[in-house]
Amino acid sequence: MNESAHSSSSEEYDFDLIVIGAGPAGENAADYAVKHGLRVAIVESELVGGECSYWACMPSKALLRSGQALNAARRLPGAKQAITSPINVEQVLARRDSFAGDWDDSGQTGWLDSAGIELIRGRGELVGAHLVQVGQAQYSALAVVLATGSVPALPNIEGLVQAKPWGTREATAAKEIPARLIIIGAGVAGTELAFAFSSLGSQVTMLSRGSLVSREEPFVGKYLAKALEVAGVQFLQGVTPDRVDRDAEGVVSVRLGDGRQIFADQVLVSTGRRANTANLGLAALNLDPTAKLSVDDTMLVEGFDWLYAVGDVNSRAALTHQGKYQARIAGEAIAARRNGEQLSERQWGSHVASADHVAVPRVIFSDPQVAAVGMTEAEARAKKLNIRCVEYELGAVAGASLHADGYQGHAKLVVEQNRQVVIGATFVGQDVAELLHAATIAIVGEVAMDRLWHAVPAYPTISEIWLRLLEEYHFATPNVASGS
Numbered sequence: 001m002n003e004s005a006h007s008s009s010s011e012e013y014d015f016d017l018i019v020i021g022a023g024p025a026g027e028n029a030a031d032y033a034v035k036h037g038l039r040v041a042i043v044e045s046e047l048v049g050g051e052c053s054y055w056a057c058m059p060s061k062a063l064l065r066s067g068q069a070l071n072a073a074r075r076l077p078g079a080k081q082a083i084t085s086p087i088n089v090e091q092v093l094a095r096r097d098s099f100a101g102d103w104d105d106s107g108q109t110g111w112l113d114s115a116g117i118e119l120i121r122g123r124g125e126l127v128g129a130h131l132v133q134v135g136q137a138q139y140s141a142l143a144v145v146l147a148t149g150s151v152p153a154l155p156n157i158e159g160l161v162q163a164k165p166w167g168t169r170e171a172t173a174a175k176e177i178p179a180r181l182i183i184i185g186a187g188v189a190g191t192e193l194a195f196a197f198s199s200l201g202s203q204v205t206m207l208s209r210g211s212l213v214s215r216e217e218p219f220v221g222k223y224l225a226k227a228l229e230v231a232g233v234q235f236l237q238g239v240t241p242d243r244v245d246r247d248a249e250g251v252v253s254v255r256l257g258d259g260r261q262i263f264a265d266q267v268l269v270s271t272g273r274r275a276n277t278a279n280l281g282l283a284a285l286n287l288d289p290t291a292k293l294s295v296d297d298t299m300l301v302e303g304f305d306w307l308y309a310v311g312d313v314n315s316r317a318a319l320t321h322q323g324k325y326q327a328r329i330a331g332e333a334i335a336a337r338r339n340g341e342q343l344s345e346r347q348w349g350s351h352v353a354s355a356d357h358v359a360v361p362r363v364i365f366s367d368p369q370v371a372a373v374g375m376t377e378a379e380a381r382a383k384k385l386n387i388r389c390v391e392y393e394l395g396a397v398a399g400a401s402l403h404a405d406g407y408q409g410h411a412k413l414v415v416e417q418n419r420q421v422v423i424g425a426t427f428v429g430q431d432v433a434e435l436l437h438a439a440t441i442a443i444v445g446e447v448a449m450d451r452l453w454h455a456v457p458a459y460p461t462i463s464e465i466w467l468r469l470l471e472e473y474h475f476a477t478p479n480v481a482s483g484s
């Protein structure tokens with residue numbers, strides 16, 4: 001523990017809590033602390049609302065949604081014939097602009113005001129224990145939360161920087177749709193943006209080192225690769241770009257390792273992100289700014305009793321909802337410590353982010369959607385857990401076949417056999433995102449398979465997949481069903 005005692009009187013500080021970074025995670029940490037009566041300030045160097053609101057979750061989903069609604073209609077006789085013109089790009093971009101608040105954060109600053117959180121505009125930097133510098137001003141606080149998010153990790157490809165590529169910020173805020181778009185990086189962002197831009201008229205070429213979204217169950221990448229092909233996206237797997245150029249007319253060329261050259265009007269790099277820990281003053285606290293910040297389950301940074309880190313910056317799970325969850329936990333833990341209250345730190349207690357370890361929900365808003373929570377089979381096997389897996393075709397469920405003609409999809413549960421509880425679930429198919437929360441509840445609640453048997457899915461909904469998976473578990477020979 002650091003020399004500063006968190007439980008010391010907060011009166012000697014300017015604030016009980018200073019949060020650095022007003023993205024979704026920072027806002028929630030501030031909000032929860034204020035709700036417990038703390039004096040809170042939040043420091044923001046760009047727009048209140050963070051990456052998610054203006055350049056990530058919201059605008060990317062707005063770019064995707066209209067094309068997916070059209071695709072849904074195309075799968076339904078009667079609706080299909082009613083489609084009489086192509087997608088209206090201008091309207092899609094206008095709706096995206098409105099979801100990004102026209103890149104104006106006055107709505108969010110109004111909320112901070114009403115919540116009683118003081119906004120300090122500028123770049124925050126730690127300059128000592130409990131001390132935050134913003135411009136010329138210095139503020140002290142009993143506790144400080146780092147919520148500075150993440151920044152793109154640019155691969156080291158010759159000529160890439162000079163070619164001025166798009167990152168996800170430029171893509172999600174695009175005012176025009178490039179006729180030809182090359183995407184380097186086949187993770188979640190690259191995949192979603194490939195679907196979005198191809199639905200808006202771009203001829204998209206996707207360059208992938210390995211398989212698509214390789215951290216998920218292997219069948220996920222297969223479904224997505226097929227869907228990208230149907231969407232007209234050229235998906236090149238097992239390729240590594242070794243040079244990028246842009247000529248005087250703005251045309252981009254990407255040279256692949258095997259010597260092939262691909263030309264486009266724009267190139268988007270979506271090769272992952274890293275924690276935004278640079279220039280935060282971590283070195284002043286003897287922390288290595290290039291190393292991952294290690295936090296405990298109350299989000300305290302290892303070795304400190306006043307410094308916390310929530311959201312992308314702690315590299316636990318770079319997703320908005322998980323960062324907000326960590327922030328709610330941290331806000332409550334900070335308030336409890338400040339108020340001298342006992343913390344509830346047993347697993348699933350109100351002051352620990354237990355779900356980070358076992359139940360992180362993930363949705364890829366592609367078409368088909370991918371929805372997964374908890375462990376994949378490969379992760380469970382790597383941990384040497386005693387598991388059994390059951391799988392089922394989603395298209396064979398009545399509700400799915402009604403939802404769309406030719407519905408294609410797949411579902412899989414990973415069941416831990418000692419406790420007979422679900423520890424992982426993956427669904428691929430149109431509109432499966434809303435199936436996910438049932439799986440999250442089953443995992444967090446550790447609901448036994450024989451109790452899940454009594455959770456009857458309504459007929460004819462896509463949720464009937466749960467019944468089919470349970471039947472597979474109930475009747476099928478274990479070693480056949482698990483494929484192990």
Ligand SMILES: Cc1cc2nc3c(=O)[nH]c(=O)nc-3n(C[C@H](O)[C@H](O)[C@H](O)COP(=O)(O)OP(=O)(O)OC[C@H]3O[C@@H](n4cnc5c(N)ncnc54)[C@H](O)[C@@H]3O)c2cc1C
Pocket residue numbers: 020021022023024025026043044045046047048049050051052053055056057058060061122123124125147148149150168172189276279280310311312313317318319320321322323
């Ligand atoms: C294209 C794309 C799409 C995505 N879609 C989804 C999705 O659909 N669902 C999902 O769950 N996640 C999605 N994500 C991930 C999601 O955007 C992040 O997990 C989320 O934004 C992290 O929230 P945060 O508050 O930790 O950080 P951020 O949202 O990055 O906010 C950090 C804030 O801190 C500020 N800041 C940084 N340094 C300082 C400083 N020194 N002083 C003051 N302020 C500072 C920044 O300006 C920023 O406002 C997507 C990401 C990308 C790139």
Ligand SMILES: NC(=O)c1ccc[n+]([C@@H]2O[C@H](COP(=O)([O-])OP(=O)(O)OC[C@H]3O[C@@H](n4cnc5c(N)ncnc54)[C@H](O)[C@@H]3O)[C@@H](O)[C@H]2O)c1
Pocket residue numbers: 155156184185186187188189190192207208209210213214240241270271272273318319362363364365
């Ligand atoms: N729906 C969602 O929740 C959503 C959507 C988009 C992004 N995000 C989050 O935003 C973050 C960033 O997304 P992302 O897709 O950029 O990251 P990612 O880590 O999901 O994928 C990065 C991809 O780039 C590839 N890559 C890395 N270096 C490369 C190189 N030199 N050449 C070629 N390929 C390379 C990787 O193999 C990987 O496939 C992630 O944390 C992601 O979870 C979430």
